[in-house]
Amino acid sequence: MTFILFAEQVLNGLQLGVMLFLMAAGLTLVFGVMGLINLAHGSLFMVGAFAAAAVAGATGSFLLALAAALAAAAAAGAIVEVVVIRRLYNRDHLDQVLATFALILIFSEGTRFIFGSFPLFLDTPDWLSGPVTLPGGIQYPIYRLALIVVGLVVALGLYLLITRTRLGIQIRAGENDREMIAALGVDISKLYTIVFALGAALAGLAGALVGAIQSVEVGMGEPILILAFVVIVIGGIGSIRGALVGAILVGLTDTLGGLLLPSFFRTFMEASAASAVGSGLASMSIYILMAVVLMLRPTGLFGAKA
Amino acid sequence: MTLKSLAIAGAIAALGSAAWAEDVRIGMITTLSGGGAGLGIDVRDGFMLAIEQSGAENVEVIIEDDERAPEVAVRLSDEMIQADDVDIMTGIIWSNLAMAVVPSATAQGVFYISPNAGPSQLAGRGCHPLYFNVAWQNDALHEAAGAYANSAGYGNSFILAPNYPAGQDALTGYKRTYGGDLAGELFTDLGQTDYASEIAQIRASGADSVFFFLPGGMGIAFVKQYADSGVDLPLVGPAFSFDQGILQAVGADALGIVNTSQWNRDIDNATNAAFVESFVAAYDRLPSLYASQGFDAANLILSALESAHPDDEDAFRAALAAAEFDSTRGDFAFGSNQHPVQDIYVRRVIQEGDIFTNEIIGTALEDHGDVYAAECSY
Numbered sequence: 001m002t003f004i005l006f007a008e009q010v011l012n013g014l015q016l017g018v019m020l021f022l023m024a025a026g027l028t029l030v031f032g033v034m035g036l037i038n039l040a041h042g043s044l045f046m047v048g049a050f051a052a053a054a055v056a057g058a059t060g061s062f063l064l065a066l067a068a069a070l071a072a073a074a075a076a077g078a079i080v081e082v083v084v085i086r087r088l089y090n091r092d093h094l095d096q097v098l099a100t101f102a103l104i105l106i107f108s109e110g111t112r113f114i115f116g117s118f119p120l121f122l123d124t125p126d127w128l129s130g131p132v133t134l135p136g137g138i139q140y141p142i143y144r145l146a147l148i149v150v151g152l153v154v155a156l157g158l159y160l161l162i163t164r165t166r167l168g169i170q171i172r173a174g175e176n177d178r179e180m181i182a183a184l185g186v187d188i189s190k191l192y193t194i195v196f197a198l199g200a201a202l203a204g205l206a207g208a209l210v211g212a213i214q215s216v217e218v219g220m221g222e223p224i225l226i227l228a229f230v231v232i233v234i235g236g237i238g239s240i241r242g243a244l245v246g247a248i249l250v251g252l253t254d255t256l257g258g259l260l261l262p263s264f265f266r267t268f269m270e271a272s273a274a275s276a277v278g279s280g281l282a283s284m285s286i287y288i289l290m291a292v293v294l295m296l297r298p299t300g301l302f303g304a305k306a
Numbered sequence: 307m308t309l310k311s312l313a314i315a316g317a318i319a320a321l322g323s324a325a326w327a328e329d330v331r332i333g334m335i336t337t338l339s340g341g342g343a344g345l346g347i348d349v350r351d352g353f354m355l356a357i358e359q360s361g362a363e364n365v366e367v368i369i370e371d372d373e374r375a376p377e378v379a380v381r382l383s384d385e386m387i388q389a390d391d392v393d394i395m396t397g398i399i400w401s402n403l404a405m406a407v408v409p410s411a412t413a414q415g416v417f418y419i420s421p422n423a424g425p426s427q428l429a430g431r432g433c434h435p436l437y438f439n440v441a442w443q444n445d446a447l448h449e450a451a452g453a454y455a456n457s458a459g460y461g462n463s464f465i466l467a468p469n470y471p472a473g474q475d476a477l478t479g480y481k482r483t484y485g486g487d488l489a490g491e492l493f494t495d496l497g498q499t500d501y502a503s504e505i506a507q508i509r510a511s512g513a514d515s516v517f518f519f520l521p522g523g524m525g526i527a528f529v530k531q532y533a534d535s536g537v538d539l540p541l542v543g544p545a546f547s548f549d550q551g552i553l554q555a556v557g558a559d560a561l562g563i564v565n566t567s568q569w570n571r572d573i574d575n576a577t578n579a580a581f582v583e584s585f586v587a588a589y590d591r592l593p594s595l596y597a598s599q600g601f602d603a604a605n606l607i608l609s610a611l612e613s614a615h616p617d618d619e620d621a622f623r624a625a626l627a628a629a630e631f632d633s634t635r636g637d638f639a640f641g642s643n644q645h646p647v648q649d650i651y652v653r654r655v656i657q658e659g660d661i662f663t664n665e666i667i668g669t670a671l672e673d674h675g676d677v678y679a680a681e682c683s684y
Contacts, residue, residue, distance in 0.1 A: 119344070144502065144534075279493040
């Protein structure tokens, strides 16, 4: 294995990690502040991608498409919070899971109703297409570099929002003691709607950014939702910092596992068998990581003490 | 046969219509929601187009959605066989679902006509007198890709496919005909959407060509990411990543890519021309190879129904095996294991106005059957 291949895979792992972070941040915020398990988070990812594809198709502008993804996902999130989610805060987790699972079905079939069953076209803009050559001779798609930068900027923005603003203080207070901040005169239901819409917007942004290099189709949100849950379990439920560290750990484990395990088995097995065994084990690697983290720290890396 | 049914049969024959008197129930289980729904919808639309065009009034088609989940497909097939009493089943897209449904359906005496999935297990030792595949054995298009790679002079291919029965068949099929070396061989996850890691390995492998089997959305993601990566080795694949339903979502990144198919809309025969025209008129989109397979499956069934009813197992089976229907592919025949013997073409992705589509540039394999036929005995 060459240095270039390894470096490229590290970048790929980082890129996957920061996109997972955008998904996981909303999920962990909603769980931390409202105590709600939201399975429909993947649907908001899909809403963002479809909104971006529709606007990009109509206007040809990628930046407008991103804005549309943010707006559409935030609006969908706010509407869902007011209409459905609000009724679930005082119910147990099973009711929440059932109701948000129903939302997945409604979103999926609703999207199919509007856009049809065939995948939509959404491509990277011309000014972000093609590869660049990095120091060390690594050729890397410029769009993926841009994804890493955007993801890290969003992470920084979220950090500043949570630590330096009034809204951030309310969010942190909400995580600690819901009744008390309501008693202190904070409009808790408005806060919940804002947090939910913020999480939805981040998921929608991820959907639009990732949709440009993948296929925009119904059901695209569910596979990444599972990874996002793994991320917040590893990072510690409710912790934004945990979500960032967990996402990058999962991204790197997944990418490097897929590279290193098959070549490890190839040292003592026949090539095609090694590939099958290695690939199988690589797709388990993030779950093994999760199990190990949970054994050592049952509340996750940055989780509050139970 | 009673006097009454004789009379009805005589009356129908006199009208120049089909010769069977009893109703026939066809159960179609296919993927109509979730990822991969486009394939099932194309099969269904092609199938129903043929049924409507035939004007057959005593054929009833029951359509159900398997959601690409084997357990759902098994439940639906039990319902269809036990409650609806279907005579013929069809529709399944995915090989893992076919493996879950077909053996038990045929064991219960129901004919199964596959419009898509053709796993090697059902073509060889697991073949069954009541199982016909009207599309292809899974390996066929990949064998054609290997044959094309030889003729194009490729000598060091990197090959990848998802880790499920059809993916394993794909790599086996390519390696069977391909004569060069392998620069690398990878199994990806089924439903995987990010191929950055695989593309990095392709870049580092020193290959001179890439063979990939990634149907549906997986192919869209791979082709777009590959085009963006700056790796410019030639791509070869089966038609499943370049069918009419997904080409528009891939866009210009797919232009010029060579792929193999048993069907294309420019195959020159009257049946195909009429099929393409009527499909566009009925559904306002160009048909894909899946739609052609659905159309052919329905016409095969209808042609067999003209001479026998499925209740008369031997006669109906013989009528199916004769394959006396006008295929959109032109020449069509069944091999000894009731899988197609047909030409496989080489196509190239082109742009016509705003539409991305394929044109045939050659024939990879002529009158091609499959190697599993030798293992099949009834």
